[in-house]
Amino acid sequence: MSNKSIISTENAPAAIGPYSQAVKAGDTVYLSGQIPLDPATMEMVTESFEAQAVRVFENLKAVAEAAGGSLNDCVKLTILLTDLDNFAAVNEIMSRYFTAPYPARAAYAVKALPKGADVEVEGVMYLG
């Protein structure tokens, strides 16, 4: 019997492609990358980088909770930015959502992100 399940919540944006919001495999949950889509409207948040980053972490939090955990169960995050000048801002906003000990993390600048987003965050949670 498979110990894999799909996580789905209306509190985070629906997938915009052929993927799930998260997949739970045993005690590990793989959270798809979140971009700043408002789950209520499926419109992009565009007013500022800070507003985008808050939306992204709110979305990730909703998926983490739908999976039966919280953001503090994340063991690894990947942050994708279109401009590394936003590195300090994303660190500050991330620090509102996590308490030490923090997850492992990588941050990258990329050429572009879906829907013109300036930030995307994906994660891995461990619920064991």
Ligand SMILES: C=C(N)C(=O)O
């Ligand atoms: C937004 C995404 N996670 C995607 O397109 O894969």
